[in-house]
Amino acid sequence: MKLRIALVTGASRGIGAATALKLAQQGCDVAVNYLSRADAAHTVVQQIESLGRRAIAVQADVSDYAQVHQMIETTVRELGGLHILVNNAGYSSHGGIEQLSLEEWHRMLAVTLNGAFYCAQLAVPYMRQAGWGRIVNISSLRALTGSAHSPHYATAKAGLLGLTKSLALELAPYNITVNAVAPGYTDTEMNRKSLAEKGEQIRASIPLKRIASPEEIASVIAFLCSDAASYITGETVTVTGGIYMR
Numbered sequence: 001m002k003l004r005i006a007l008v009t010g011a012s013r014g015i016g017a018a019t020a021l022k023l024a025q026q027g028c029d030v031a032v033n034y035l036s037r038a039d040a041a042h043t044v045v046q047q048i049e050s051l052g053r054r055a056i057a058v059q060a061d062v063s064d065y066a067q068v069h070q071m072i073e074t075t076v077r078e079l080g081g082l083h084i085l086v087n088n089a090g091y092s093s094h095g096g097i098e099q100l101s102l103e104e105w106h107r108m109l110a111v112t113l114n115g116a117f118y119c120a121q122l123a124v125p126y127m128r129q130a131g132w133g134r135i136v137n138i139s140s141l142r143a144l145t146g147s148a149h150s151p152h153y154a155t156a157k158a159g160l161l162g163l164t165k166s167l168a169l170e171l172a173p174y175n176i177t178v179n180a181v182a183p184g185y186t187d188t189e190m191n192r193k194s195l196a197e198k199g200e201q202i203r204a205s206i207p208l209k210r211i212a213s214p215e216e217i218a219s220v221i222a223f224l225c226s227d228a229a230s231y232i233t234g235e236t237v238t239v240t241g242g243i244y245m246r
């Protein structure tokens with residue numbers, strides 16, 4: 001594969017860290033974005049460098065346009081361009097319609113939806129310049145099923161699917177593909193508490209009878225970022241161990 005430069009948001013741990021490493025194994029130099037865990041991001045950078053690729057850690061809150069602008073400019077200045085954007089940064093929180101604060105509703109949409117839009121808007125000019133680009137938005141099974149306890153999360157993740165299709169249509173003429181990945185239960189910090197409390201019940205409900213590793217999600221994301229996925233755009237790939245069929 002040609003040298004490609006990738007930015008993975010929320011890459012200090014979990015699915016994002018596994019994706020940054022897979023992209024490096026595929027021959028990419030990688031900007032590793034994080035919110036607050038600088039040490040974790042620097043560990044990912046070292047792991048990428050030990051694979052013989054270049055990497056930088058970039059702090060930015062993706063819900064803040066000015067910080068995203070600075071992150072993209074730093075990536076381009078230090079790594080020399082931008083071809084691949086993985087909008088992965090996210091978090092989960094619970095609260096039904098009567099409990100959820102307005103602040104939490106707005107925060108979830110700001111991180112998940114505004115963040116992906118800001119990153120895409122500022123990254124696309126560099127992809128157009130290169131005549132090649134890949135954007136992968138990390139949605140969730142909850143975008144497709146809804147959620148009885150996190151309407152803000154399910155709504156924001158469903159919004160990402162609309163953004164995915166719209167950008168896929170707009171950017172196809174520039175050889176930029178845009179896809180989404182919708183993971184099911186994955187073994188990361190995000191849902192460690194619910195897995196500890198209800199792990200057995202959750203596993204029993206999954207046809208493959210186990211939780212995904214972050215690497216199993218990352219390999220699908222990395223495929224969509226590769227030349228091998230050149231004719232796939234506007235799609236949502238569910239990676240759920242079969243639970244979406246239930």
Ligand SMILES: NC(=O)c1ccc[n+]([C@@H]2O[C@H](COP(=O)([O-])OP(=O)(O)OC[C@H]3O[C@@H](n4cnc5c(N)ncnc54)[C@H](OP(=O)(O)O)[C@@H]3O)[C@@H](O)[C@H]2O)c1
Binds near residue numbers: 033060090185
């Ligand atoms: N785990 C699952 O079961 C699952 C299922 C479906 C979808 N997903 C989605 O997959 C993505 C990754 O999830 P994960 O499970 O790997 O989560 P995780 O282990 O909790 O990691 C979250 C990552 O996002 C970063 N982050 C959080 N808020 C941010 C912000 N405002 N700006 C920039 N970075 C931010 C964190 O940075 P710091 O380390 O600096 O805090 C961290 O790198 C998320 O979008 C999530 O919704 C996960």
